[in-house]
Amino acid sequence: MKITYKRLWMLLLERDIPKSKLKEDISLSPGTMSKLNKGEEVSLSILLRICEYLNCDIGDICEAVPCK
Known part of the structure; x- marks a missing residue:
């Protein structure tokens, strides 16, 4: 398994928060x-x-996915 943070990047886009x-x-x-x-x-x-910063659950920012 590996981790992906796609959910984090999508959440930041939705909330208009730059990575910086x-x-x-x-x-x-x-x-x-x-x-x-x-x-x-x-x-x-x-x-x-x-x-805590985004007021969300950990599953809202990352996901474990099978390795390919």
């Missing part, structure tokens, strides 16, 4: 943003900070 604003508002490091953009794993604490 998300990064700045919750103090994400450049490395963490890079991992999110590449679909790599980030810590649960980061995902929970994003959920």
